[in-house]
Amino acid sequence: MYEFIVDLTDFHNLISPELAALSKVWQERKGQLQESGEYQEFLKKMEREWAIETGIIERLYSWDRGVTEVLIEQGIEASLISHRGGLQWEEAEHISAIIKDHQAIVEGLFSYVKGDQPLSEHFVRSLHAEFTAHQDFIMAQSVEGHLLKVPLLKGEYKKQPNNPRRQSGGIHTYCPPEHVSQEMSNLISWYLAWEKQQVPPEVLAAFLHHRFTQIHPFQDGNGRVARALASIVFLKYGLFPVVIRDSDRSQYIQTLEEADGGEIRPLCNFFARNQRDSILAALGIEQAVQQARHAEEILHSGLQLLKNQYIAETSRMDDVLVHAETLRNITKNRLDSIVHDLQPQLTMITPPRHHYRSTSVSDGNNSNRRHYFRNEIVDIARSYKYYANFSKYCAWAFLTIESLNNFQFVVAFHGVGPNHKGIMAASSFTLFRIPREEQSGTQVIDVRPSSPDFFQFNYIEPLESIKDRFHEWLEGSLAIGLAEWRRSIAREVET
Numbered sequence: 001m002y003e004f005i006v007d008l009t010d011f012h013n014l015i016s017p018e019l020a021a022l023s024k025v026w027q028e029r030k031g032q033l034q035e036s037g038e039y040q041e042f043l044k045k046m047e048r049e050w051a052i053e054t055g056i057i058e059r060l061y062s063w064d065r066g067v068t069e070v071l072i073e074q075g076i077e078a079s080l081i082s083h084r085g086g087l088q089w090e091e092a093e094h095i096s097a098i099i100k101d102h103q104a105i106v107e108g109l110f111s112y113v114k115g116d117q118p119l120s121e122h123f124v125r126s127l128h129a130e131f132t133a134h135q136d137f138i139m140a141q142s143v144e145g146h147l148l149k150v151p152l153l154k155g156e157y158k159k160q161p162n163n164p165r166r167q168s169g170g171i172h173t174y175c176p177p178e179h180v181s182q183e184m185s186n187l188i189s190w191y192l193a194w195e196k197q198q199v200p201p202e203v204l205a206a207f208l209h210h211r212f213t214q215i216h217p218f219q220d221g222n223g224r225v226a227r228a229l230a231s232i233v234f235l236k237y238g239l240f241p242v243v244i245r246d247s248d249r250s251q252y253i254q255t256l257e258e259a260d261g262g263e264i265r266p267l268c269n270f271f272a273r274n275q276r277d278s279i280l281a282a283l284g285i286e287q288a289v290q291q292a293r294h295a296e297e298i299l300h301s302g303l304q305l306l307k308n309q310y311i312a313e314t315s316r317m318d319d320v321l322v323h324a325e326t327l328r329n330i331t332k333n334r335l336d337s338i339v340h341d342l343q344p345q346l347t348m349i350t351p352p353r354h355h356y357r358s359t360s361v362s363d364g365n366n367s368n369r370r371h372y373f374r375n376e377i378v379d380i381a382r383s384y385k386y387y388a389n390f391s392k393y394c395a396w397a398f399l400t401i402e403s404l405n406n407f408q409f410v411v412a413f414h415g416v417g418p419n420h421k422g423i424m425a426a427s428s429f430t431l432f433r434i435p436r437e438e439q440s441g442t443q444v445i446d447v448r449p450s451s452p453d454f455f456q457f458n459y460i461e462p463l464e465s466i467k468d469r470f471h472e473w474l475e476g477s478l479a480i481g482l483a484e485w486r487r488s489i490a491r492e493v494e495t
Contacts, residue, residue, distance in 0.1 A: 002173045005183055005211045007190045014203045014265055016272035018469060021461030025423065026279045027238060038285045046278070048072045049243050050231070051102035054224050056246045060135075061085075061095045065246070076100055097134040105130050105228060106241055113235040118192055121184050124217075127228055129155030131221045138220040150219075157181060158219045174216035183215045195236075202275065205233040205242070206267040210259040230271065240278035242271065276456060280386060284417050317422030320459040321365070321393050324413045324424055327457070327470050328362060331397040331411045331426075334474060335360035338399060346403065355402070362397035370394045376447050377412045380427045384454045389415030393424065401485055404492040406433040406442065409450065409481040411474070422459035426470070427451075428477035430484045450481035 033039040049072050055061055056068075063085040070084050071077075076099045082092035105127065117123070132154045140150045140160075153159065157180045163171050175183050191208050199207075209230040216222045231241035244252050255267040339358045346356040363369045373396055381388035398410040408431050416423045428450045433442035455473045457466045 002175055002179075003214075004175075004179070005187060005214050007186075008194055008199070008203070008207045011194075011199055011203045011207075014206075014268045015200045016202050016269065017461055017465040018456060019202055019272040019275055020200065021458055021465070022276055022279050022423070022456065023237070023239065024460045025421070025458050026282065029283065029421070030238070033282070033285065039282070042282060042285050045072050046241065046243060047103055047106045048076060049245075050106045050241045051076065051099050053243060053245050054102055054227055055095075055098055057227075057244055057249055057252070058221075058223050060098060062246075071099075076103060094134065101130060101133045102224070106231070109228060109231055109235055109241065113232060119188055119195075119229075119232070121181075121188055124184070124188075124225065124229070125155045125157075127225050128218050128221055131224045131228075135221070153219055157184075157217045160219075162216060162219055175214070180215060180217045184217055187211050187215065201234050201237040201239060202268045202272040205230040205271050206259070206264055208233060209271075210256060210264060210267060213256060214260070234271075234275060239275050240282070242274055243278070244274070248274075273453065277385070280416060280423070280456070283421055283423070284387070317420065317459050318392075320422045320424050320457065323457055323459075323463055323466055324393055324395065325364065326463065326467070327426060328364060328395050328397055328411075328413055330467065330470065331474060332360065332362035334478070335362070335397055335399045335409075338478075342401070346401075358399065358401045360397065360399050362395075364395045365393045367395075370396075372396065373398075373410055373412055376410070376429060376431065376444065377414060377427060379447060380412075380429050380449050381414075381425070381454070383449060384427070386416050386425065386454065387418055388425070388427075389417060389420065391415065392420045403489065405488055407431075407485045407488060408433065409478070409485070411477065416456065424457055426455040426457075426473070428474075428481065430481045432488065448484060450484065451477040 049068070052068050052071055056063075067081070067084045070080060074080060076096055078089070078093040078096040081087060081096055082089050085092065085095075087095070108130075112123070132152055135152055137149045138152050140148050158177050161174070161176060163173050187208070190211075191204070194204055194207070209226045212226045212229060213222060218225065227242050227244060234240055234242060252270065255270045258264075258266045339360045342358045346358055350356040363372070370390075371394070374390065374394075377394075377396075378388050392415055394412075394414050396410055396412040398408050401407045409428070410431065411426055411428045413424065413426050416425045429447055430450050431444050431447045434445055435441075436443050451473065455470060457470070
């Protein structure tokens with residue numbers, strides 16, 4: 001049975017303090033970027049990626065990531081799709097037309113938001129009509145189980161049920177056609193009321209997106225419309241469209257299923273991380289923009305004014321370095337507590353002529369050992385798709401457990417992006433040390449990240465909020481890291 005959608009209630013525990021602080025950083029800095037050619041090209045590429053990926057998520061077409069990257073860089077052209085994707089020309093032209101429809105939509109979303117128009121059912125239906133401009137039919141299943149080619153209603157609510165059969169078995173029930181209009185009316189009314197109360201965008205986007213997918217008001221294309229609606233929320237807050245890549249698809253669907261079960265927090269967190277990555281990418285072009293404007297700024301502002309502005313801004317951004325030291329000390333204390341509990345137990349089970357032990361070490365930014373783990377930190381940062389910057393700060397803390405092997409769990413602190421902008425990261429990873437074959441000392445092998453994501457913090461977010469988030473992230477990283485140690489011990493025992 002279909003369960004009618006319900007309004008959002010208490011949302012305060014769904015807010016992402018990380019995104020709130022990072023959004024303020026972006027609002028402070030985007031003014032000098034918005035009119036630049038570099039930023040406009042950044043947005044153009046983001047629009048292309050959004051246009052491509054929203055169709056891939058729906059399985060309207062598929063290819064490897066390399067094809068997508070070529071289209072992002074060079075534009076949506078049927079010849080590129082045919083050549084790079086290995087498709088027949090007619091199919092490539094059809095897919096190109098669909099993607100260009102999507103691109104026109106995301107471009108239109110920016111204009112729609114600038115117009116400050118309230119969301120309406122009419123607008124939602126017009127979005128659907130634009131999405132399906134080059135999609136005339138859908139495949140449906142008859143009562144007898146036969147596949148049928150059915151004309152697609154464009155910009156109109158469904159006339160027949162569209163309840164899919166899940167792979168695990170059973171039917172997922174969406175809103176019956178006769179209740180769609182009332183459900184959509186309720187959703188728009190609730191959304192507009194919460195928008196007036198300035199509910200944070202990650203919560204509002206998750207609410208609007210999920211409730212819309214619960215209704216599933218159209219025959220097909222509901223996912224594309226839902227992602228467009230979520231994008232509108234973030235654009236109204238001065239942020240970015242929601243680009244969900246094919247590599248994110250499993251996690252995205254999982255968060256929607258959890259929301260179906262009454263837990264919307266994972267979807268809020270998913271959107272918050274999505275926006276965080278977009279903001280960090282946008283801030284990454286700041287250096288190029290500043291270089292292009294450097295001469296003009298000198299002429300109009302004067303060297304002394306620039307110098308004073310730089311000093312004041314740098315002083316404020318350097319607050320994050322103090323936060324980093326606080327987090328390093330928190331990490332050191334946590335690792336020390338593990339050693340305190342673990343070492344007596346290791347001593348008791350140490351066999352003859354062996355020396356099982358655990359130790360923890362931490363070095364700050366001023367240490368002559370700050371360069372330790374640099375290669376590993378860079379590799380881990382690359383896997384998370386950000387640039388690790390060591391110019392202003394680099395510190396770490398690590399736990400060593402020597403038993404059947406030499407295992408280390410490391411937490412590293414460093415800047416994010418090519419220049420210091422008051423944004424920093426903590427990353428965690430595990431590694432093993434083995435003796436070198438032809439010389440003294442050890443070498444590092446099997447470096448692995450020990451958290452699903454890196455930890456971002458900045459100079460705007462209050463320290464207490466950063467600490468609360470960090471405690472949770474650190475405990476999760478420890479659980480993953482120590483599980484890797486246990487697996488390594490099990491392998492050694494088996495051999």
